[in-house]
Amino acid sequence: MRQNITEKIISAHAGKDVKAGEVVFVDVDWALVQDGTGPLTMDVINDMGKGVNNPSKNCIFLDHASPSSKFELSDSHNKLRENAEKYGMDLNEVGYGICHQVMAEEKVRPGQLVVGADSHTCTAGAFGAFASGFGSTDIAVAMATDRIWLKVPPAIKVEFTGKLHRPSTAKDVILSLIGKLSARGATYKSLEFTAEAPSSLSMESRLTICNMVIEAGAKNGIMEADGRTLEYLKYERPQEDAKDYNLYRSDPEVDYEEVISIDLSGITPQVALPHSVDNVKPVSDIDEAIKIDQAFIGTCTGGRIEDLKTAAEVLNGKKIKKGVRLIVTPASARIYKRALKEGLLEIFMESGAMIGTPGCGPCAGIQGGILGSGERCISAANRNFKGRMGCTDSYIYLASPSTVAASALDGVITAAG
Amino acid sequence: MKEKLTGRVHRFGDNISTDLICPGKYFHLRSNIPELAKHTLEDADREFTKKMMPGDFVVAGENFGCGSSREHAPIIIKEVGAGAVLAKSFARIFFRNAINIGFLVMECNTDDLNDGDELIIKPSEGIIKDITAGKDIKSAPLMNKMLDILNAGGFKEYVMKTS
Numbered sequence: 001m002r003q004n005i006t007e008k009i010i011s012a013h014a015g016k017d018v019k020a021g022e023v024v025f026v027d028v029d030w031a032l033v034q035d036g037t038g039p040l041t042m043d044v045i046n047d048m049g050k051g052v053n054n055p056s057k058n059c060i061f062l063d064h065a066s067p068s069s070k071f072e073l074s075d076s077h078n079k080l081r082e083n084a085e086k087y088g089m090d091l092n093e094v095g096y097g098i099c100h101q102v103m104a105e106e107k108v109r110p111g112q113l114v115v116g117a118d119s120h121t122c123t124a125g126a127f128g129a130f131a132s133g134f135g136s137t138d139i140a141v142a143m144a145t146d147r148i149w150l151k152v153p154p155a156i157k158v159e160f161t162g163k164l165h166r167p168s169t170a171k172d173v174i175l176s177l178i179g180k181l182s183a184r185g186a187t188y189k190s191l192e193f194t195a196e197a198p199s200s201l202s203m204e205s206r207l208t209i210c211n212m213v214i215e216a217g218a219k220n221g222i223m224e225a226d227g228r229t230l231e232y233l234k235y236e237r238p239q240e241d242a243k244d245y246n247l248y249r250s251d252p253e254v255d256y257e258e259v260i261s262i263d264l265s266g267i268t269p270q271v272a273l274p275h276s277v278d279n280v281k282p283v284s285d286i287d288e289a290i291k292i293d294q295a296f297i298g299t300c301t302g303g304r305i306e307d308l309k310t311a312a313e314v315l316n317g318k319k320i321k322k323g324v325r326l327i328v329t330p331a332s333a334r335i336y337k338r339a340l341k342e343g344l345l346e347i348f349m350e351s352g353a354m355i356g357t358p359g360c361g362p363c364a365g366i367q368g369g370i371l372g373s374g375e376r377c378i379s380a381a382n383r384n385f386k387g388r389m390g391c392t393d394s395y396i397y398l399a400s401p402s403t404v405a406a407s408a409l410d411g412v413i414t415a416a417g
Numbered sequence: 418m419k420e421k422l423t424g425r426v427h428r429f430g431d432n433i434s435t436d437l438i439c440p441g442k443y444f445h446l447r448s449n450i451p452e453l454a455k456h457t458l459e460d461a462d463r464e465f466t467k468k469m470m471p472g473d474f475v476v477a478g479e480n481f482g483c484g485s486s487r488e489h490a491p492i493i494i495k496e497v498g499a500g501a502v503l504a505k506s507f508a509r510i511f512f513r514n515a516i517n518i519g520f521l522v523m524e525c526n527t528d529d530l531n532d533g534d535e536l537i538i539k540p541s542e543g544i545i546k547d548i549t550a551g552k553d554i555k556s557a558p559l560m561n562k563m564l565d566i567l568n569a570g571g572f573k574e575y576v577m578k579t580s
């Protein structure tokens with residue numbers, strides 16, 4: 001039976017060969033929750049009264065309110081700490097990092113099956129793993145039993161040809177793809193990415209692309225692991241042995257529902273206009289001056305070291321526009337330390353930016369950097385739904401970290417030169 | 418699952434996100450469902466919870482519930498007493514979450530369902546009768562696995578019964 005990579009990974013975890021459309025139970029390698037979805041997951045686990053099957057597979061992250069902005073959230077954090085202690089589950093404290101980034105740095109291996117009570121769990125597909133987001137109850141059952149049921153998704157293949165040219169980055173690639181597919185163009189499906197020159201895409205870029213497949217409704221995004229993946233893993237986790245990784249490849253001549261070809265050399269800086277992520281335009285097509293009040297570099301989409309580096313290059317030695325607030329929030333403590341060592345944080349501070357605690361920052365309107373009425377924010381995040389950053393009457397524009405930085409300097413939306 | 422549901426239509430458009438249903442600014446209320454439910458769909462229709470009568474239906478276009486995995490989105494729609502959500506299509510995680518909490522979601526052509534229309538729904542037959550417009554609509558059948566979960570009252574209940 002010819003299978004694509006997603007079908008192969010699901011087969012390996014179902015204990016039988018599967019194809020798209022089948023409903024199967026699969027073994028789970030990792031199950032994660034965060035501070036917004038986790039408390040409900042713990043309630044369900046406790047109600048079921050069976051405990052958890054293998055606590056070492058379960059990860060809890062205190063990242064959305066990092067640090068907590070309300071006493072109710074502090075109480076939720078304590079509830080998660082208590083349950084982690086009770087069941088012996090891994091708890092990642094406030095300030096340690098966004099769940100998806102920490103999973104990438106420390107946990108996910110090629111060929112694994114990852115489920116999480118957070119929609120951007122799909123990020124981990126960048127390692128050649130199957131990763132998908134679910135709700136609290138599904139993850140409670142996954143944590144309790146190490147299993148979850150799912151329908152094997154049909155796949156759309158996205159082939160990248162050519163190479164990206166500066167200042168365009170992975171964020172521009174995925175924004176332009178979502179613009180083409182629409183916010184529901186890949187609902188229930190797998191988006192499988194291949195590249196003519198795979199090594200040209202850094203792991204950071206792959207994580208950004210897989211992170212946003214949910215914005216087109218997809219169940220998972222996936223890229224085969226290659227030399228670049230192994231290099232990244234060796235650097236981030238020298239203690240692991242590459243022999244333990246399962247490197248799956250799609251069989252040649254498998255059928256895809258659709259094949260989309262994207263020439264990376266033709267990608268220019270993109271922006272998603274309010275209030276929908278598929279409302280995408282090249283920055284060069286914006287003919288009015290869109291004045292911004294806030295600029296935000298961070299999140300599980302745009303807060304990695306490569307993102308901070310490209311932003312710092314743009315900001316180096318310059319000052320942000322008076323009246324604009326620039327918030328930079330490294331996605332994890334590891335990234336924070338590297339940015340500090342490499343002098344990036346100093347560049348940000350000198351430009352007039354402020355640095356946030358590793359975590360989700362103002363991405364979901366929970367803390368630090370909530371917009372005011374009528375305000376406009378350009379953000380390196382993944383969502384610009386109405387009200388997303390805490391105020392119904394505000395406007396979010398999504399772009400790459402370098403476009404965000406350039407816009408902070410100009411005070412209006414503009415791409416880096 | 419009830420044999421027959423009756424109620425009125427509360428009409429919404431396409432791409433109703435989980436941020437519109439359950440805004441992130443009330444993140445801290447997630448441990449207090451009755452309080453959180455006071456803000457159900459607030460950013461899509463400020464008056465919704467005032468107009469909503471128990472049993473009424475939330476009716477929308479494409480891609481209902483897109484965005485985050487927060488199960489609180491279907492939970493608060495259920496909490497305010499909605500009988501079901503009907504939409505032309507649903508985002509994957511929202512759909513699954515709704516079934517998991519034992520809440521009916523039906524995929525059907527909602528184009529002709531107007532705000533205020535009286536509906537009678539027979540979930541097991543997948544039939545939606547629009548009394549006001551005098552029209553019947555058929556919904557897409559639910560996957561067997563999902564029907565079992567819904568009939569058990571939710572996934573937690575299903576797991577507790579079957580294992």
Ligand code: SF4
Nearest residue numbers: 120299300360363364
């Ligand atoms: S950074 Fe934003 S999108 Fe990513 S997990 Fe946090 S809240 Fe969700």
